[in-house]
Amino acid sequence: MPELPEVEVTRQSFAKRIEGATVESVLVGKPLRWPLGIEPVQLAGAKVGSVQRRGKYLWLPLLGGLQGQGGLLIHLGMSGSLAFGVNLAPKGVHDHFELVTSQGVLRLTDPRRFGAVLWSPSLDSGWAAKLLSTLGLEPFDPALTGEYLHARLKGRKMPIKQAILAGDIVVGAGNIYACEALFMAGIDPRMQAGKLSRPRCARLVEQIQLVLRQALEQGGTSLRDFKDAYGSQGHFQLSTQVYGREGEPCRICATPISRMVQGQRATFYCRVCQKK
């Protein structure tokens, strides 16, 4: 489910409400991708700081309690979502983590359990350092330019779609937004990454930023049941140009949208508008 816009929309929907809260207890359900990495009781009494986002990860700083100083690194995987409130619905079978605080309960619902909640002593040590160190630039980082993308793609033989998805050059565009950005940039997803010209790299950067910004403004994409921590749905799925539109007419040239598989992920594209 969650690519950068969904994660950011989620963050914005509960960051202010949880900041300053005191952790009362922590409930751990079925195993997620990795174990929490700390005894839940150690977190009691800690104070929640300002929630940050890096790529598709959220970082919830914690100060005090038996843990001393650290935080929780949260990833929503494919099917995760967070809810925060004082009167959440009764706990369901897919609710696998709860942080009970003085200002409300933060709950992770994740049917497939590809998500993770990990304790780390800081952002640049422990689990957080390990997982975040391989990440590329944030999409809205001024350092992300066509020139930068061109330099990083140099010599790469993999298809441009997979290079964008890999996340070691630029983070945040997952399968939906990678397809969308490539369409808007007019680039064939099969194009060898290292062969993209500078101007096309510049255009791709622009379109990645544009599609993510648009999705953000529309509250993200709710294909199945994505909701932010207030329970609100996103609407970007209504604006999609190619994703999920196989056989439907291209919004530019009316050619039926094609679907193929790259790296075991579906790619949607227009065989006329997107060129090698």
Place this chain on the structure above:
DNA sequence: AAGTGGACCTGCTAGC
């Protein structure tokens, strides 16, 4: 080093 495929897990849908 870069690239590929498998793995993790559950729910839903299309098709027989």
Place this chain on the structure above:
DNA sequence: TGCTAGCAGGTCCACT
């Protein structure tokens, strides 16, 4: 109606 295969928004890891 009921079963099954195939598919889903992510990304780490082992292997070539």
